[in-house]
Amino acid sequence: MNRINPLYIGALLVMLLMLSLYLLSGAKQSLLEEKESFKQTQKIANELSGLKKTYANQKKSKRSIQRILAQPSLKLAEIKAEYKKSGLKLHSKSIDKRGLDFLMGKLLNASYDIRKLKIKRLGDEQASFELEIKW
Amino acid sequence: MKFNADKRIVFLDPDSDIHVTNDEKIDLVLSPSLYWVQRVKLPIKYVREVRKLLPSLFEDILPKGNYSYSVYKDEIEENTYFIFAYEDKLIIDLASSFGINSSNIASVRFSQSVLSELQTALKINETQSIYVKDGVVTLVPCCWIQESGEIDLQTLKLSKHTLTLAQFGHIVDNSSLYKIAGVMVAFSVLFLSEYFITQQKISTLQTQKNELFSKYKLKPTMFQNNALLKKYKDIHNNQTKLRDQLSKKLKEPKIRLITYKNNQLKVES
Numbered sequence: 079m080n081r082i083n084p085l086y087i088g089a090l091l092v093m094l095l096m097l098s099l100y101l102l103s104g105a106k107q108s109l110l111e112e113k114e115s116f117k118q119t120q121k122i123a124n125e126l127s128g129l130k131k132t133y134a135n136q137k138k139s140k141r142s143i144q145r146i147l148a149q150p151s152l153k154l155a156e157i158k159a160e161y162k163k164s165g166l167k168l169h170s171k172s173i174d175k176r177g178l179d180f181l182m183g184k185l186l187n188a189s190y191d192i193r194k195l196k197i198k199r200l201g202d203e204q205a206s207f208e209l210e211i212k213w
Numbered sequence: 214m215k216f217n218a219d220k221r222i223v224f225l226d227p228d229s230d231i232h233v234t235n236d237e238k239i240d241l242v243l244s245p246s247l248y249w250v251q252r253v254k255l256p257i258k259y260v261r262e263v264r265k266l267l268p269s270l271f272e273d274i275l276p277k278g279n280y281s282y283s284v285y286k287d288e289i290e291e292n293t294y295f296i297f298a299y300e301d302k303l304i305i306d307l308a309s310s311f312g313i314n315s316s317n318i319a320s321v322r323f324s325q326s327v328l329s330e331l332q333t334a335l336k337i338n339e340t341q342s343i344y345v346k347d348g349v350v351t352l353v354p355c356c357w358i359q360e361s362g363e364i365d366l367q368t369l370k371l372s373k374h375t376l377t378l379a380q381f382g383h384i385v386d387n388s389s390l391y392k393i394a395g396v397m398v399a400f401s402v403l404f405l406s407e408y409f410i411t412q413q414k415i416s417t418l419q420t421q422k423n424e425l426f427s428k429y430k431l432k433p434t435m436f437q438n439n440a441l442l443k444k445y446k447d448i449h450n451n452q453t454k455l456r457d458q459l460s461k462k463l464k465e466p467k468i469r470l471i472t473y474k475n476n477q478l479k480v481e482s
Contacts, residue, residue, distance in 0.1 A: 084379075084390060091397040098404035105411040112418045119422050122438050123429040129445035133452075186456050191448050195473035 132189045136213045139190060140166070143211070146184045152177050155207070165193070165212035172200060173207045185209070220319045222366040223311075225304070226352075228338050231311040238319045240371060241308065242327050245343065245352040248299040249275060250325050252348055254292055260284055263294050271298045278303075285326065285374045287348070297323055301378045315378070325350045326374035335364040451476050 131138075143166060147157055155173035159166060173181070178197070185192070194210035221237055223229075226244030233239060249271065257263050267282035280298045287293040305315055324343065328335075334344035334353075342355050343364075425431065432438050455478060462471070462480040470481040 087394065088390075091394055091401070094401045095397050095404070098401045098408065102404045102408045102411065105408050105415070109411050109415050109418075112415050112422075116418050116422050116425075119425050119431075119435070119438075122435070122442055123425050123431055126431070126438065126442050126445065127429050129442070129449060133445060133448050186459065189452065191452060192455060192473065195471065197471040199469050 133191045134213055139211070139213050142188065143168075143190075146181065149180065151180050155181075157181075157207070165191075165210060167208075167210050169206075169208040171206055172204050175203050175205070178205055178207060181207075185211075222369055222371070223313070224324070224337055224364065224366055225308060225311075226337060226341070227307060228340060229311070230338065231313070233312050233317070235312075235314075235317075237317060239308075239313055239317055240319050241304075241313075241321045242324050242366070242369070242371075243299070243304065243321065244337065245324055245350055247304055247307070248297050248323055248325075250323070250349060251296050252287060253294055253296055254290070255294060256292060258292070260286060260294070263296070267296055267298070270296055274298075281376075281379055283323070283374075283376045289348070295323075295325055297325070297376075299323075299376075305378055318378075320371070320375045321378055322372060322375055323350075326372040327369055333362060335362050337364050 140161065143159070146152070147159060147168075152173075155170045155177045157168055157170040157173070159168050182197075191212045192209065193212050194208065196206075196208040198206045200206055220240045221233070222240045222242060223231055223233070224242045224244060225231070226246055229244070251270065251274075253270065255263060255266075257266075263284050264282070267284060268280075271280070271282070275298055278300050279302065281301050283297040283299070284294050287295055304321070308315070308318065328343060328350050329345060329348065331343070331345045331350070334342045336342045336355060337352075340355055341352055343350055343352050345351070426433075432441060454476075455473060458478045459471075462468075462478065465480065465482055467482050468480055470479075472479045
């Protein structure tokens, strides 16, 4: 009676089956988690990349501000620009209505991170102007 | 042929009177009443080929039951075989009824293979004798044979023709067991293959995720990236809010002062 008991072989096969099922279900769970994590990373990466391009693109912001300030309608306003590593300060003691409209239109329609703004009416056609942008 | 000194030889027959101890190892010799035997001449050279034919050779002879089969060559005549049919459960149950555990059974043999060289009839119990007729070991009542001697089991030479009793053969037949085992193995292989494929997919996803990190220059941890995203989302929300509020406030007449600081917009008229 030295034949291997079929129950042992059966038990071994059942264990093999259970083990393979256990491994597979664990792997499937890991795959789901990994897929979710990948999607999440992809979403964050896209959003972050878009927002960074919009609000933290120093070169682009600097160039476009310089272009705006070079416009003839702002010549009279004598806008002073202080470029810093973290941002930019613009101020003018006296800017006319047309120049202010042009400047604010350009700044508000673009995506700059405006941290401070002060516009004070000086007369019917004049105002003082201070603005701080961060990047 | 081998002598057996360590184990006890027991002649198993329903009418035997057998007494064994729990730890005794037993070499069982099956009484002819526990199996069906035929001596057949076949035009077949190999035992393995005969083995395939056994169920059909016994087909019309056996009463209903769950039989196992065995075969060995007759050493005297060429192409002649002794073929056997037996019920495993019947033998195991009978052994068990005498207190012989299957774990204590060292070997099992047909009396055909052990006693085929008997010259005279031998008594195996009070009512029965065995003798060899036409090469086949046969069980007969004692009264049929006048000059029966007593069988001395311990001096028997055990043959090499042993059989293995299938303890569970009566529950499921072998082919079904093989099929079930085959299905289980197939599923295991399938699951394991799927496991390795899944692991491969996980590895690919991890590589792609790492590529995302380097492509978008993300911070090493998602905690940092989430914090950074929150910072930029706050900036975006504040700037959108500023522009919305400004567009509404600028409609007011005679504005004197507009200030925006710490995300607070004030418009004085």
